[in-house]
Amino acid sequence: MRVALFLTCVNDTLYPDTGRAVVKLLNRLGVEVDFPAAQTCCGQPHYNTGYRREAEPLATHYADTFGPGLASGDYDAIITPSGSCAAMVRELYPRMGERARSEGRGGRLATTLAPVIPKTYELTEFLVDVLKVTDVGAYYPHKVTYHPTCHGLRSLGLGDRPTQLLSEVKGLELAELPGAAECCGFGGTFAVKNADVSSAMGTDKVRNAESTGADVLCAADNSCLMHIGGTMSRLKVGMRPVHIAEILASTEEEPLA
Amino acid sequence: MSGTFVGMPAFPKAAHDAVRNTTLRANLKHATHTIRDKRERAVSELDDWARLRQAGKEIKDHTLHHLEHYLVQLEESVTAAGGTVHWARDADEANRIVAGLVKETGESEVVKVKSMATQEIGLNEHLETEGIHAYETDLAELIVQLGNDRPSHILVPAIHRNRGEIRDIFRKEMGSWGRPAPEGLTDTPAELAEAARLHLREKFLRAKVGISGANFMVAETGTLVVVESEGNGRMCLTLPETLISVVGIEKIVPTWQDLEVFLQTLPRSSTAERMNPYTSTWTGTTDSDGPQNFHLVLIDNGRTDTLADEVGRQALRCIRCSACLNVCPVYERAGGHAYGSVYPGPIGAILSPQLRGTGSEIDASLPYASSLCGACYEVCPVAIDIPEVLVHLRERVVAGGPATRNGNKVMLRPAKGHAAERAAMRAATWAFTHPAALATGQRLASRTRRFHPRTAPGPGKAWTATRDLPKVPAEPFRDWWKRTNGGKETNK
Ligand code: SF4
Numbered sequence: 001m002r003v004a005l006f007l008t009c010v011n012d013t014l015y016p017d018t019g020r021a022v023v024k025l026l027n028r029l030g031v032e033v034d035f036p037a038a039q040t041c042c043g044q045p046h047y048n049t050g051y052r053r054e055a056e057p058l059a060t061h062y063a064d065t066f067g068p069g070l071a072s073g074d075y076d077a078i079i080t081p082s083g084s085c086a087a088m089v090r091e092l093y094p095r096m097g098e099r100a101r102s103e104g105r106g107g108r109l110a111t112t113l114a115p116v117i118p119k120t121y122e123l124t125e126f127l128v129d130v131l132k133v134t135d136v137g138a139y140y141p142h143k144v145t146y147h148p149t150c151h152g153l154r155s156l157g158l159g160d161r162p163t164q165l166l167s168e169v170k171g172l173e174l175a176e177l178p179g180a181a182e183c184c185g186f187g188g189t190f191a192v193k194n195a196d197v198s199s200a201m202g203t204d205k206v207r208n209a210e211s212t213g214a215d216v217l218c219a220a221d222n223s224c225l226m227h228i229g230g231t232m233s234r235l236k237v238g239m240r241p242v243h244i245a246e247i248l249a250s251t252e253e254e255p256l257a
Numbered sequence: 258m259s260g261t262f263v264g265m266p267a268f269p270k271a272a273h274d275a276v277r278n279t280t281l282r283a284n285l286k287h288a289t290h291t292i293r294d295k296r297e298r299a300v301s302e303l304d305d306w307a308r309l310r311q312a313g314k315e316i317k318d319h320t321l322h323h324l325e326h327y328l329v330q331l332e333e334s335v336t337a338a339g340g341t342v343h344w345a346r347d348a349d350e351a352n353r354i355v356a357g358l359v360k361e362t363g364e365s366e367v368v369k370v371k372s373m374a375t376q377e378i379g380l381n382e383h384l385e386t387e388g389i390h391a392y393e394t395d396l397a398e399l400i401v402q403l404g405n406d407r408p409s410h411i412l413v414p415a416i417h418r419n420r421g422e423i424r425d426i427f428r429k430e431m432g433s434w435g436r437p438a439p440e441g442l443t444d445t446p447a448e449l450a451e452a453a454r455l456h457l458r459e460k461f462l463r464a465k466v467g468i469s470g471a472n473f474m475v476a477e478t479g480t481l482v483v484v485e486s487e488g489n490g491r492m493c494l495t496l497p498e499t500l501i502s503v504v505g506i507e508k509i510v511p512t513w514q515d516l517e518v519f520l521q522t523l524p525r526s527s528t529a530e531r532m533n534p535y536t537s538t539w540t541g542t543t544d545s546d547g548p549q550n551f552h553l554v555l556i557d558n559g560r561t562d563t564l565a566d567e568v569g570r571q572a573l574r575c576i577r578c579s580a581c582l583n584v585c586p587v588y589e590r591a592g593g594h595a596y597g598s599v600y601p602g603p604i605g606a607i608l609s610p611q612l613r614g615t616g617s618e619i620d621a622s623l624p625y626a627s628s629l630c631g632a633c634y635e636v637c638p639v640a641i642d643i644p645e646v647l648v649h650l651r652e653r654v655v656a657g658g659p660a661t662r663n664g665n666k667v668m669l670r671p672a673k674g675h676a677a678e679r680a681a682m683r684a685a686t687w688a689f690t691h692p693a694a695l696a697t698g699q700r701l702a703s704r705t706r707r708f709h710p711r712t713a714p715g716p717g718k719a720w721t722a723t724r725d726l727p728k729v730p731a732e733p734f735r736d737w738w739k740r741t742n743g744g745k746e747t748n749k
Binding site: 183198227 | 627652683722725726
């Protein structure tokens with residue numbers, strides 16, 4: 001199996017370790033990974049802030065970057081370690097195409113997007129549903145609590161896929177997070193536009209995480225982790241935010257630093 | 258706290274104080290978490306919840322699609338049953354009609370059962386200017402009225418008050434509105450309820466005019482329906498000689514059979530009960546039983562404009578159960594008042610800017626009063642995709658576009674204050690469609706990483722007031738990929 005990695009703009013710029021972890025993990029599971037260099041951003045920040053028309057060229061760019069490789073059979077799927085970006089492609093791209101059509105701007109956008117939409121997978125979804133593995137041979141001797149991000153939980157319906165994967169990790173002790181389903185308060189531009197409320201939500205999330213006694217808070221989206229981690233750092237809480245890909249990539253021979 | 262919403266500041270400003278008010282936050286957290294857990298249990302009892310939700314959505318969509326037809330049918334049935342139907346285009350017209358009807362009776366007092374529609378149009382304030390006193394009889398609504406406060410929740414308007422605060426309000430205010438609070442009133446629920454009962458009883462027995470809203474109107478028979486927990490509404494509906502019901506045009510269902518769906522989903526979503534303790538229905542007038550005059554005032558007040566919007570019209574499916582408020586993490590922290598409308602929480606954030614337009618500061622800020630977490634959509638018993646409408650309204654705010662106002666198609670201009678953001682978004686679109694430019698930017702950020710502060714000035718300030726920024730890595734992923742040929746050539 002060969003896949004294209006859609007790392008997302010946030011991960012590429014700020015969290016390259018997550019990208020390396022995905023490559024390492026997938027290679028270990030016998031999946032060849034390609035990184036189409038033309039990739040940039042799925043357009044989620046634009047779309048969710050109300051700039052739908054500005055998001056359209058980015059959706060087209062996504063389709064142009066990944067579409068040809070899918071069509072030619074160069075790869076079988078597009079994998080992204082970001083629940084919210086996967087949700088953008090799978091849930092909102094169809095909607096964007098429809099809107100463009102209903103505004104009489106032809107069906108070109110919808111047609112261009114159609115092939116990449118069903119082939120875009122969030123990482124844990126790909127592992128459990130497509131590769132059909134839950135034991136990825138990882139080793140991570142830490143107490144971990146898992147925060148299911150809103151897009152992963154409600155838009156994509158990841159369910160217990162991430163925790164299935166985590167509970168098979170050797171040495172890992174999984175601690176249940178109180179109020180897990182509640183939003184951490186990131187919400188993209190919400191974190192800046194409504195900073196007071198966003199911070200209050202983030203603080204509650206961190207306090208809940210702290211109460212588990214875990215030393216690591218794990219999620220499948222670095223944007224939420226950036227907000228939660230930034231809050232932890234400010235509150236001087238002795239916990240680390242870690243992306244699930246990095247935990248799953250960690251092995252006894254090559255443990256996560 | 259004033260009784261009106263005029264000149265409300267934008268949501269972030271209004272929320273600022275609420276977030277810091279620890280009593281308010283504790284009251285809200287306790288109340289919303291209790292009810293959301295109970296709701297969850299009440300809903301999971303039904304194995305056909307998903308189908309009921311779908312059915313509710315479809316009935317409402319069908320009705321909205323043929324609204325004119327059902328409204329005409331309703332008018333015919335109400336008239337045939339001995340009632341009179343009045344049509345009000347906006348709040349002013351509705352207020353004028355109601356005040357006129359009350360004056361015709363020669364009365365200067367009315368009793369009211371809790372009604373969102375009359376709050377929406379500011380009926381009490383208008384009646385007051387005409388010398389007519391309106392007494393709220395719903396317990397929570399009474400607390401709000403006595404406290405010269407504003408409602409902060411659809412179902413529990415006084416959710417932001419705790420028992421001690423309520424006792425103080427009763428002691429201080431009841432006397433000037435009618436029967437005073439009993440001597441030595443404590444804050445036990447039973448005593449508070451008894452004080453309210455005695456105070457209200459006087460008014461029920463005296464009142465000649467009652468004003469109500471309705472949860473539903475059944476087109477086929479002209480029947481109106483109110484569901485409630487206390488029975489005070491039933492008193493308002495049956496004791497006075499004249500009953501005036503003020504209802505939004507979207508509250509219609511075609512048949513009694515349709516009603517069956519909502520009588521299951523509404524109580525479970527709102528109060529976590531299997532059935533409402535009181536379900537009252539009334540149809541026109543009946544000789545020597547109940548009100549002898551019945552008037553139905555149907556209000557539009559922005560509803561047909563909302564109906565004209567392809568994405569936003571789903572907000573009109575709302576049955577005001579308030580489940581979305583109770584699960585909303587933003588509502589829980591900001592409180593209901595911050596939304597500057599009788600419709601707070603997620604539904605308020607999409608309904609108010611549609612009914613009132615996005616012209617004011619508060620209305621333009623409401624679509625952003627959400628992290629788009631989707632919890633509201635998940636619980637909504639008529640499946641309103643609130644996040645979808647929020648994003649749609651954000652677009653209206655920042656980019657303008659087509660809308661309908663007062664029945665006219667208009668091209669809205671972007672709201673003020675978004676020019677810098679729009680420029681930034683456009684610049685980002687440009688960079689993101691030019692990968693080489695993006696890579697250069699990333700490299701620059703990495704090379705200057707030692708100089709990046711963990712707190713930032715400008716727009717970043719709001720972020721770094723409470724959160725540290727992540728450290729910029731030494732090398733963006735794309736450079737690592739290129740340098741190591743996808744990690745194959747060297748492991749560093
Ligand atoms: S939007 Fe849905 S959940 Fe919210 S009050 Fe209306 S019906 Fe209830």
